[in-house]
Amino acid sequence: MTSKGAKRHNFSKEQVSEFRTAFKEWDSSRDGKLDVDELASAMTILGDYDASKVAGIVEVSDKNGDGVIDFNEFLLACWNANSDMRTMADKQVNLIQVRGKGGSVMHTYAQEEMSAFAEHLNYVLGDVPDLAYLMPINIDGIDLCNKIKDGNLLARFINEAEPDTIDLRAVNKRKKKDLSLFQINENNNIVVEAAKSIGVNTVNIGAGDLRDGASKPHLVLGIIWQLVKIQLLASINLKAHPELIRLLRDDETLADLMKMPAEQLLLRWFNYHLEQAGHPRRVKNFGRDVKDSECYTILLNQVCPKHCNKEALMVEDKNKRAKMTLANAKNSGVKVFIKPKDIVEGNERLNLAFTASVFNHMPGLDPPTEEEEKDFAGDDGRRCWRLAGGACLRMWINTLGIGDVYINNLFDDCRDGLVLLKVLDKLQPGIVTWRKVEKKPRTGRS
Numbered sequence: 001m002t003s004k005g006a007k008r009h010n011f012s013k014e015q016v017s018e019f020r021t022a023f024k025e026w027d028s029s030r031d032g033k034l035d036v037d038e039l040a041s042a043m044t045i046l047g048d049y050d051a052s053k054v055a056g057i058v059e060v061s062d063k064n065g066d067g068v069i070d071f072n073e074f075l076l077a078c079w080n081a082n083s084d085m086r087t088m089a090d091k092q093v094n095l096i097q098v099r100g101k102g103g104s105v106m107h108t109y110a111q112e113e114m115s116a117f118a119e120h121l122n123y124v125l126g127d128v129p130d131l132a133y134l135m136p137i138n139i140d141g142i143d144l145c146n147k148i149k150d151g152n153l154l155a156r157f158i159n160e161a162e163p164d165t166i167d168l169r170a171v172n173k174r175k176k177k178d179l180s181l182f183q184i185n186e187n188n189n190i191v192v193e194a195a196k197s198i199g200v201n202t203v204n205i206g207a208g209d210l211r212d213g214a215s216k217p218h219l220v221l222g223i224i225w226q227l228v229k230i231q232l233l234a235s236i237n238l239k240a241h242p243e244l245i246r247l248l249r250d251d252e253t254l255a256d257l258m259k260m261p262a263e264q265l266l267l268r269w270f271n272y273h274l275e276q277a278g279h280p281r282r283v284k285n286f287g288r289d290v291k292d293s294e295c296y297t298i299l300l301n302q303v304c305p306k307h308c309n310k311e312a313l314m315v316e317d318k319n320k321r322a323k324m325t326l327a328n329a330k331n332s333g334v335k336v337f338i339k340p341k342d343i344v345e346g347n348e349r350l351n352l353a354f355t356a357s358v359f360n361h362m363p364g365l366d367p368p369t370e371e372e373e374k375d376f377a378g379d380d381g382r383r384c385w386r387l388a389g390g391a392c393l394r395m396w397i398n399t400l401g402i403g404d405v406y407i408n409n410l411f412d413d414c415r416d417g418l419v420l421l422k423v424l425d426k427l428q429p430g431i432v433t434w435r436k437v438e439k440k441p442r443t444g445r446s
Contacts, residue, residue, distance in 0.1 A: 008076055
């Protein structure tokens with residue numbers, strides 16, 4: 001339907017009911033409308049937070065131009081099966097419902113993600129002596145939510161994602177008895193602030209939410225997914241892997257490659273190997289494009305032919321093919337913490353994590369030649385490191401919690417002035433006269 005009531009979709013009553021549930025889950029103000037902040041919060045919980053998309057979703061979906069999305073506009077946006085709104089709504093509908101004592105719906109979460117992240121933390125932190133009382137985390141149910149309660153687990157994992165973020169001497173540790181409520185809250189305040197400092201979106205997440213994580217699994221998943229993503233993508237850059245220079249295209253400079261977000265670099269790396277293998281397909285996302293395991297099979301065979309064959313391509317059953325794909329990865333030494341059904345169902349979070357794990361274990365790229373290393377150290381290389389020098393400012397802006405702002409590249413994303421105006425308005429509310437600001441300035445390219 002449109003805002004005036006004219007039906008423009010063909011959803012069944014059951015589908016409308018499911019989408020209404022998703023809409024209500026996101027509508028925290030209970031005013032029957034979704035604004036930018038509510039969409040940003042929903043994206044965070046679903047693990048898809050991308051500030052650059054939030055304003056675009058509102059602009060496309062808001063048919064009457066009032067700056068918010070009502071339920072009818074929401075349905076219209078969902079009718080386009082390829083829209084960002086539909087992708088988010090489908091994920092919300094497919095989540096598990098956690099019910100309270102009275103049977104009412106409290107929160108939602110995806111069990112496959114809870115299990116995968118629990119297994120990942122077992123692998124990464126399982127041998128830390130100070131965490132022995134928490135390990136291993138049971139990968140069934142919501143044991144992960146209970147284990148993060150006192151802040152020690154997340155404090156350690158934050159330092160895995162970004163080394164030395166937290167001075168662990170400031171974290172209260174369990175000795176002969178459990179920590180007091182004051183000590184737990186103190187730890188979790190440190191965790192929230194530290195997570196925010198490395199670019200984690202912590203909107204609506206406080207120390208109490210982490211302490212009571214078992215009743216708020218959706219918030220726990222939201223913050224842990226962001227940390228897992230930061231940790232797995234941390235070394236996907238030219239500084240850590242100079243061999244990524246192989247991904248450079250003829251019309252690009254090193255600086256172009258340097259400022260590319262890690263997730264984008266990972267996709268390009270994936271497609272580079274598909275191209276090198278002479279395979280016709282290319283991957284544009286970590287969901288529907290990999291769910292048949294075909295591209296995974298080619299990728300693994302290309303980077304590690306000794307342990308990864310292409311026999312999975314001869315199998316019609318997608319579940320069996322996914323199982324063979326993960327077996328190939330394990331044989332190559334990759335730490336696999338996802339299940340075959342996560343591939344088949346196109347879970348974007350878990351497939352991104354799996355692909356990053358493959359890259360981190362075996363990039364399969366030739367190292368730079370001596371001549372290329374000289375180029376890398378020259379003017380273009382120095383410009384790369386100047387770009388990297390903006391990382392602190394970029395991270396700081398991202399921690400301000402400005403609804404539709406997320407900086408990937410400080411220089412490109414700030415060039416039209418809008419982001420800087422939003423930062424000023426955040427620091428000193430009211431300082432910007434927004435009616436005088438051109439919202440879509442023509443910046444062009446120099």
